[in-house]
Each structure stands twice: as structure tokens, then as C-alpha cells.
Amino acid sequence: MADDLRVKDSIDKDTVAAAKALESDNYEAGFSTDIETEFAPQGLSPDTVRFISSKKEEPEWLLEWRLKAYERWLTMEEPDWAMVQYDPVKYQDIHYYAAPKAGAKYDSIDDVPEEILETYKKLGIPLREAEVLLGVEGAAETAAAARETPRVAVDAVFDSVSVATTFREELKQAGVIFMSISEAVHEHPELVKKYLGSVVPQSDNFFATLNSAVFSDGTFVYVPPGVRCPMELSTYFRMNAENTGQFERTLIVADKGAYVSYLEGCTAPMRDENQLHAAVVELVALDDAEIKYSTVQNWWPGDENGKGGIYNFVTKRGDCRGVRSKISWTQVETGSAVTWKYPSCVLRGDDSVGEFYSIAVTNGRQMADTGTKMIHLGQRTRSRIISKGISAGRSDNTYRGLVSIHGKAEQARNFTQCDSLLIGGDCGAHTVPYVENRCADAQLEHEATTTKLSEDQLFYVRQRGIGEEEAVALLVNGFVRDVLQHLPMEFAVEAQSLLKVSLEGSVG
Amino acid sequence: MPVMLELKDLIASVGDDEPKTILNGLSLNVPFGEVHAIMGPNGAGKSTLSYVLTGRHGYDVLSGKALLDGDDLLEMDPEARAAAGLFLSFQYPVEIPGVPVMTFVRTAMNAQRAVRGEPEISAPDFIKQARLVANELKLTPDMLMRPLNVGFSGGEKKRLEIFQMRMLEPRFAILDETDSGLDIDALRTVAEGVNVLRDEKRGMLVITHYQRLLDYIKPDKVHVLSAGRIITSGGPELALRLEKEGYDGIVGEAA
Numbered sequence: 001m002a003d004d005l006r007v008k009d010s011i012d013k014d015t016v017a018a019a020k021a022l023e024s025d026n027y028e029a030g031f032s033t034d035i036e037t038e039f040a041p042q043g044l045s046p047d048t049v050r051f052i053s054s055k056k057e058e059p060e061w062l063l064e065w066r067l068k069a070y071e072r073w074l075t076m077e078e079p080d081w082a083m084v085q086y087d088p089v090k091y092q093d094i095h096y097y098a099a100p101k102a103g104a105k106y107d108s109i110d111d112v113p114e115e116i117l118e119t120y121k122k123l124g125i126p127l128r129e130a131e132v133l134l135g136v137e138g139a140a141e142t143a144a145a146a147r148e149t150p151r152v153a154v155d156a157v158f159d160s161v162s163v164a165t166t167f168r169e170e171l172k173q174a175g176v177i178f179m180s181i182s183e184a185v186h187e188h189p190e191l192v193k194k195y196l197g198s199v200v201p202q203s204d205n206f207f208a209t210l211n212s213a214v215f216s217d218g219t220f221v222y223v224p225p226g227v228r229c230p231m232e233l234s235t236y237f238r239m240n241a242e243n244t245g246q247f248e249r250t251l252i253v254a255d256k257g258a259y260v261s262y263l264e265g266c267t268a269p270m271r272d273e274n275q276l277h278a279a280v281v282e283l284v285a286l287d288d289a290e291i292k293y294s295t296v297q298n299w300w301p302g303d304e305n306g307k308g309g310i311y312n313f314v315t316k317r318g319d320c321r322g323v324r325s326k327i328s329w330t331q332v333e334t335g336s337a338v339t340w341k342y343p344s345c346v347l348r349g350d351d352s353v354g355e356f357y358s359i360a361v362t363n364g365r366q367m368a369d370t371g372t373k374m375i376h377l378g379q380r381t382r383s384r385i386i387s388k389g390i391s392a393g394r395s396d397n398t399y400r401g402l403v404s405i406h407g408k409a410e411q412a413r414n415f416t417q418c419d420s421l422l423i424g425g426d427c428g429a430h431t432v433p434y435v436e437n438r439c440a441d442a443q444l445e446h447e448a449t450t451t452k453l454s455e456d457q458l459f460y461v462r463q464r465g466i467g468e469e470e471a472v473a474l475l476v477n478g479f480v481r482d483v484l485q486h487l488p489m490e491f492a493v494e495a496q497s498l499l500k501v502s503l504e505g506s507v508g
Numbered sequence: 509m510p511v512m513l514e515l516k517d518l519i520a521s522v523g524d525d526e527p528k529t530i531l532n533g534l535s536l537n538v539p540f541g542e543v544h545a546i547m548g549p550n551g552a553g554k555s556t557l558s559y560v561l562t563g564r565h566g567y568d569v570l571s572g573k574a575l576l577d578g579d580d581l582l583e584m585d586p587e588a589r590a591a592a593g594l595f596l597s598f599q600y601p602v603e604i605p606g607v608p609v610m611t612f613v614r615t616a617m618n619a620q621r622a623v624r625g626e627p628e629i630s631a632p633d634f635i636k637q638a639r640l641v642a643n644e645l646k647l648t649p650d651m652l653m654r655p656l657n658v659g660f661s662g663g664e665k666k667r668l669e670i671f672q673m674r675m676l677e678p679r680f681a682i683l684d685e686t687d688s689g690l691d692i693d694a695l696r697t698v699a700e701g702v703n704v705l706r707d708e709k710r711g712m713l714v715i716t717h718y719q720r721l722l723d724y725i726k727p728d729k730v731h732v733l734s735a736g737r738i739i740t741s742g743g744p745e746l747a748l749r750l751e752k753e754g755y756d757g758i759v760g761e762a763a
Contacts, residue, residue: 459564460602464616464672465590465623474615478606478655 028501030300033119037159037241040097046070049213052097056182059189069202069212076206079340082369083398083430086311086338089276096214098159098241112164119158119238152263153178155219155235157248162217167231174230176260177222181249184220191222195253199282199319199346207278207340208315211247215280218248223258223289232488234263239299239310245276252282254289256322261292263491266299266335272308274337275300279314287322287349292330294487295343296495299335304393306365309337316343320352320381328355329372330486332495334502337366342400344373347381347409354383357483359495361502362395362427371401371432376409376442385416388480390499391427392506398430405442412442420450421479423472423506473500509539512711513680518572520560527568530556532736534572538680541708545722545747546715548733549755554715555599557733558684562596563589576680590616591623593679597669597686604656609668610638612656613675620676641674645701662689670701677705682713687721699724719751734759 040051049070053063078089100113153167155178162180171178177188184192202212219235239246254260266277277299283291293316302309312335318327329343345354356372374383383403391397403414420429431448453475461471476499477484484492518534521527530553538544548554559567561574563586574581581589604612618628629637642652645667657665666686673681683702687695702725706712714725722730722744730746731738732755740746740758750758 454602455565456602457604459586460598461604461612461616462586463562463590463596463598464612464676465587465620466616467587467619468585470615470619471587474607474612475604478604481606 029298033115033240035113035115035240036101037098038101039095039241039244042095043092044070044094044096044214048096052214052216055097055099056185058182058185061193062185065197065202066213066215069209070214072203073206073209073213076203076209078206082340082400083396083432084338084340084367084369086367087274089274089311091210094276095241095244096247097216098244099161100158116156116158119240152232152234155180155233157217157219157235157237157246159216159239159241159244159246162219171230171233175224175227176229176233177220178233179220181215181218181220181251184251188220188222191253192220192251195251195282195284196249197282199284199317200280200315205315207313208280211249211278211280211315215247215249218250218279218281219252219262220250221252221260221262223254223260225256225258225286227255227258229258229260232261232263234265237264237266239266239275239277245278247277248279250279250281251284252291252293253284254286254291254325256286257288258286259290261488262294263488264293264295264297265494266295266297274302274309274311276311277314277336279316281314281316281343283316283318283327285318285320285322285325285327285349285352288324289322290326290328291318292328293318293343294491295329295331295333296491296498297331297333297335297339298498300337301335301364301366302337304364306337309366310335312336312339312341314341316341317346318344318354319346320349320354320378322352323349323378324351325349326353326355328353328357328486330357330483331359331370332483332487332491332498333358333360333368333370334498336368339366339368339370341370342372344375345383346375346377347383347412348377349381350378351380352378353381355486356383356385356387356401357486358387358399359390359480359483359499360388360397360399361390361392361499362397363391363393363502363506364395365393366395368396369398369400371399373402373404374414376403376405376412376414376439379408379410379412381409381412383412383414385414385418386482387416387418388483389418389420389429389431390423390476390479390503391420391429392423392503394426396428396430398432400432400434402434402436403444404434404436405439405444407438409439410441412439414442414444416444416446418446418448419479420448421476422450422452423476423503469500469504472503472506476500476503509541509708511537512540512542512577513538513713514573514575515561516573518557518560518574519570520556520572521568521570522556522566524566529570530736531560531572534733534737536731536738538711538713540711541706542728543706543712543714543725545727545730546713546733547717547730547747547750547755549759552733553736554733555684556736558596558599558682558713558715561589561682562586562594587619588623590676590678591620595673595676595678595681597666597673597681597683599684599686599688601657601665601669603658605658606655608654609652609656609671610635613638613672616672617676638675641671641701644697644704645671645674646697647671663691663694666690666698667694667701670698674701674705679709680711680713681705682715683725684715685717686714687716687718695721696724719747722747732758 299310520531
């Protein structure tokens with residue numbers, strides 16, 4: 001055991017050293033992995049769609065589904081209503097599929113190429129379960145509060161393929177299905193067929209339709225009736241290859257009375273070109289089920305002059321299909337050059353609950369237009385929106401949200417709070433709330449504030465001995481406290497340090 | 509006793525665009541173990557002095573020197589001055605939303621310790637000490653869990669300043685009008701809290717308009733500041749004379 005720990009120690013040191021050596025600026029995940037990669041031919045055509053589908057040995061119905069989406073996409077236009085500006089995406093220059101050459105499917109963790117395991121290790125995501133356990137023990141020693149740290153199962157998606165999924169056996173015993181969506185298509189076709197596209201229809205929007213045509217990999221989760229998933233589930237998305245896009249598709253179904261907490265993390269190397277990330281996430285909660293979905297998004301944001309960075313055009317929606325079901329989205333968005341993302345809840349079941357907790361940080365030249373939609377269809381449905389936007393540098397940060405109360409949603413309630421914090425004088429914060437109410441006895445509340453990080457506060461904190469960067473981090477953490485509390489603990493710690501790193505150099 | 513705080517011919521201005529000279533050749537020595545009071549009319553430069561010493565942005569020292577135990581304060585960032593043991597009890601404490609008092613003080617404490625190469629304080633030790641000090645200052649545990657200075661009354665904010673001072677145990681403290689906004693009971697509580705820190709290794713500068721505070725925090729010396737310099741100094745009796753005669757007489761006499 002002692003030896004193992006020593007090994008682990010040296011890995012950690014190497015990892016830190018490697019990340020340090022590779023880091024430029026503040027983006028620690030900015031390294032790339034040198035691995036032979038197989039691409040789909042550049043550009044988008046029915047052949048590209050067929051190529052992806054055949055790579056994944058998909059059944060005919062799914063190929064048809066994809067081709068239908070492709071046809072539809074050709075007739076659609078890219079949305080331009082968001083408060084963001086970016087160079088047009090050259091859809092014919094992108095590789096819609098990229099996978100490590102050594103084989104896109106690995107039967108066991110031992111078959112996964114060492115380069116990929118190293119990549120995830122550098123990012124702090126151990127894929128060997130033994131290391132996960134060691135990691136947890138190590139953590140418990142340092143943080144007394146972390147004594148009962150739950151284990152986290154990981155699905156690691158590298159470019160277009162899922163390379164490893166941990167703790168599958170243990171989850172299987174609990175009846176939980178946790179695998180890549182490519183595998184689920186083969187192993188649980190009836191579930192995939194039933195739910196895929198049932199929350200975000202193929203034709204929903206330009207980027208969702210594109211995703212439906214070319215989606216590569218992502219995670220599938222099914223929690224059977226009455227089961228409380230025994231551990232946190234997570235997917236870690238890594239974009240590596242050049243001139244690629246990542247088009248993952250995630251589908252999570254919580255059957256009656258089930259509970260699952262799911263975490264999502266993302267990083268990408270620093271590249272001069274903009275890369276497109278157009279994901280679709282669908283959540284379905286049946287009667288009395290609860291899904292908690294947390295994201296820490298740290299895609300490469302581009303350099304301080306706005307060169308490079310990820311276009312994060314994502315459609316995320318949860319359907320509270322059953323009575324008393326609950327879906328809550330928590331997001332910490334610090335990365336990406338441009339973000340266009342509105343994780344939403346359709347509150348269909350009576351007494352269902354939707355929540356959206358968001359921290360969106362923009363610095364440098366980043367632009368974010370993000371928020372949520374709460375669609376109240378059922379009676380006594382409740383929703384809660386807490387959004388904290390932080391703008392620094394020369395960035396723009398927009399909250400855009402819709403609360404829609406339909407005619408039958410008697411006694412529906414919503415509470416919305418949007419707070420913006422400005423750091424410096426060259427950034428912008430905008431709040432664009434839409435409210436539609438067709439029900440006389442609905443209750444809606446909206447609060448919004450915009451504040452500036454003041455020199456008074458900074459000086460006060462520094463006078464107590466806290467350095468400038470840490471002072472900013474402390475003040476920002478105070479500002480986002482209401483939201484951080486909703487993240488699972490390990491994620492909250494990661495989010496805090498991420499906030500600090502994202503805002504380095506924003507003052508002074 | 510040797511000099512702890514040494515200020516010599518300080519000339520300082522305020523404001524980035526149209527700088528205005530506020531300190532005009534201020535000299536002052538506070539020996540180890542002593543408490544000195546600075547009194548003076550509005551606009552004399554009392555608060556400017558506290559900001560110049562703590563390194564606030566926008567307060568520029570044009571000439572002169574300021575040494576704390578021989579170290580040049582003017583070379584240091586605000587946080588380095590704090591780590592060197594300099595503490596300012598603010599006239600107007602600033603609200604820090606979302607950051608509980610306990611979190612704030614512990615972060616500050618550990619930041620200072622890190623600079624000095626000392627280990628972090630353990631959570632149990634910290635909590636123990638915090639409870640003890642809070643109790644003396646009549647602050648409830650519940651208050652320590654609330655965001656710093658948010659929603660607290662003027663008097664509570666001043667007690668929280670002294671709470672921080674007691675926790676951080678600075679070598680040299682500047683109290684800027686800590687008595688303003690305090691009723692007589694609170695004044696006594698605060699003064700007792702301050703007096704605990706008086707010993708031969710520490711020094712203090714107490715800035716005030718009124719003699720009242722000095723009944724409780726007895727100064728070794730009183731200085732009168734006017735138009736940016738010390739115009740006269742004396743023992744505690746000088747504060748009593750000021751109370752009786754007002755600033756006009758003494759300022760006129762010195763000029």
C-alpha cells in the first residue's frame with residue numbers, strides 16, 4: 001500500500017509538472033495529446049453521416065434518423081438573435097468524426113492507449129478504478145470534511161469516442177445502465193429508440209439538428225424504478241484532434257422514483273482555430289424521479305485577443321414527464337470563446353419542479369449568452385432560477401431566460417434571481433428575461449442586480465493580508481455562493497479554483 | 509523604548525486626476541508598547557494618514573518615509589503591510605456579500621501566516637479562539653456565520669473590526685474613528701477589546717474626534733493634526749484641553 005501511495009504521489013508530481021510545463025496563460029488543460037487519429041472526410045454530406053453511422057455499426061433505423069436530420073438541417077438557418085458575434089462557422093471544413101486509430105472500442109481499460117490514460121490523468125481524471133480508490137483515500141487524508149467522499153463513475157469521451165467507462169459492474173448490480181450511447185444503441189436499442197429525440201426533437205434548432213445528423217458519442221444513463229444511483233455519474237469530454245468538432249449526445253432517463261446525480265466536465269487543447277462543440281443533452285424524469293445535472297465547462301476560451309477557442313452551441317433540456325418529478329441544472333461556465341446555451345425544463349407532470357443554478361464567467365474576449373427556459377405545463381409546477389454572471393476583461397455576458405406559464409398550469413410558481421458582477425470598466429453584463437403567463441393564479445417573482453467589484457472591497461480585503469488575486473477570488477466566491485452550494489462537494493472545490501484561475505489578471 | 513512606527517516628513521497627495529496634497533510634512537514616532545492618539549478637525553488628513561500607511565490605491569507618497577520596526581512600509585503592497593503586522597480598523601467597514609465572517613477571518617489569518625512562513629491554523633483552534641473573542645466582544649456565534657458587514661448595524665460593524673483585530677493580533681493597529689456610531693456600552697466593550705492587545709511588543713495609533721474614547725483607551729501621547737502636519741503634541745491632558753477649548757484655539761496658537 002505504501003508503495004502504491006508513493007507511486008501515486010510521483011504521478012501527481014509528474015502530472016503537476018507536466019501541466020505546468022504545458023500551460024501557457026492560465027489554461028491548464030491546454031495541452032494536446034499526440035496520438036494517431038482517424039478522421040471522417042472533411043465536410044458534411046450524406047456520406048459523412050453514413051461514415052459515422054457505419055463506424056459505429058449502427059442499425060438501419062438510426063442511420064435513417066440521422067439522414068432525416070441532415071436533410072432537415074440543410075433547410076435551416078443559423079440563429080443570430082443571441083448577443084454574440086463570431087466568425088461564421090465553416091461547416092464544410094470540419095471533421096465530424098475523429099477517433100484514436102488504435103481502435104475506437106476498447107474491451108477493457110488495459111486496452112486503452114497509454115497516451116489517452118495519461119491525458120485524463122493530467123486532467124485529474126483517473127480512469128483506472130484502482131487509482132480512483134487511491135485518489136479518494138489520499139483526498140480523505142487532506143480534507144477532514146471529505147471523509148465520506150462518494151466515488152464517481154466516469155465515462156471518458158475523447159474526441160468522437162467513449163474510451164472508457166468506470167464502475168460499470170458495480171452500477172449494473174444496482175440495475176443502473178451507464179455506458180456510452182454508441183454501446184447503448186446495441187445493448188439497449190428499445191430504450192434508446194424510445195427516448196432519443198423525445199425531449200429535444202430532431203428539428204428543434206439549427207445546432208440540435210446538426211447534432212442529430214452527426215452525433216458521435218456521449219453518455220447513456222438509465223436508472224430503473226425506485227433505484228437511487230449508488231454513486232455520482234460523470235462524463236469527461238475532451239476535444240483533442242485539430243479541425244474537429246465534438247457533437248456529443250447524452251441521454252439520461254430516471255424511471256419512476258429513481259434518483260441520479262450526474263456531472264459533466266469539458267476541456268480542450270489551445271488551438272488557434274475556433275472549434276465547434278454542438279452537443280445535445282436530453283433528460284427524462286418519470287413520476288417521482290429526480291435528476292441532478294451539474295456541468296463544469298472549461299473549454300479553451302481563446303487567447304486574450306480572441307484568437308481561437310471553442311464555440312459552445314449546446315442544447316440541453318430536461319423533461320419532467322412524471323408527476324412530482326424534479327430536474328435541476330447547475331452549471332459553472334468559465335470556458336469557450338462563445339457560449340450559446342439554455343439548459344431548460346419542461347414541467348409537464350403535475351407538481352414537478354425545475355431548477356437552474358448558473359455561474360457564467362467571461363474574461364478576455366469571451367462572449368456568453370446563456371440562461372434557461374422553464375416551461376410550466378402541469379398544475380402546481382414550480383421553478384427556480386438563480387443566475388450569477390461575472391464579466392471581466394473585454395467580455396460580454398448575457399443572461400437570457402424564458403418563464404412560460406401555460407393555461408393549464410394552475411398555481412404555478414417561479415422565482416428568478418439574476419445577479420451580474422462587473423470587474424473592470426471594459427466588459428458588459430446584460431439581462432434579457434422573457435415572461436409569458438396565461439394563468440391567472442400563477443406567482444412569478446423576478447429580482448435582478450448589477451454590481452461592480454469595488455475598489456473599496458478590494459482594498460478592505462487586501463488590508464487584511466489577502467493578496468489581490470485571492471481577494472478577487474474571495475469576493476467572486478461570495479458573489480456566487482448561493483449557486484456553489486448546489487454543486488456536489490468535489491465539484492464545488494474544482495469550480496472555486498476554476499473561478500480563480502479564470503479571473504486571474506482581471507484586476508490591476 | 510525604541511521607535512516602532514517612524515514617520516518622517518511625509519508628503520502625500522490624494523486623487524489620480526487632480527492630485528491634492530493632504531499630508532504636508534508629517535513626522536511622528538510611536539515607540540514599542542505605546543498608544544498614541546491623533547486628534548484634529550475635519551479635513552486635517554486623519555483618514556488620509558491611515559490610508560497612506562496601509563497603502564490604499566490613489567494615495568501617493570511624494571516624499572518622506574514610513575518605517576514599521578525598521579521595514580519600509582511604502583515599498584510594500586497592502587497585503588504585505590498586513591502580513592508585517594499592520595492593521596486598520598476602518599472608519600466605514602466595507603460589506604463583503606456572501607463571505608461569512610468566519611471564512612473571511614480565517615482566510616486572512618492563513619494568508620498572513622503563509623507570508624510569514626507559519627503553518628495554517630487548524631479548524632478547531634480557529635473556532636475555539638473565535639468563540640472566545642466573539643464572546644468578549646458580545647458577538648453571537650450566529651453573527652459570525654453571516655456575510656461580513658452585510659446587514660449589521662454601525663456599532664456591530666465596529667465590533668466586527670475589533671473582532672478581526674483580535675483574531676489577527678497585529679503588531680501595530682490603526683483605529684480610525686472606531687468610536688463613531690457607538691453608544692456608551694458598546695464603546696466600553698470595544699475599548700476593553702482593544703486594551704487586551706496592549707503590550708510592550710505592540711503599538712497603536714488611535715484616530716478620533718472626541719476625548720471620550722480616550723477615557724477608555726488611555727493614550728501615552730496625544731498629537732494634534734492640522735492641515736497635514738502635527739502641530740502640537742502632549743500627554744493625555746492635551747485631549748482634555750481640546751475637549752474644553754476646541755480645535756480653533758489650539759490650532760491658532762500653534763500657527
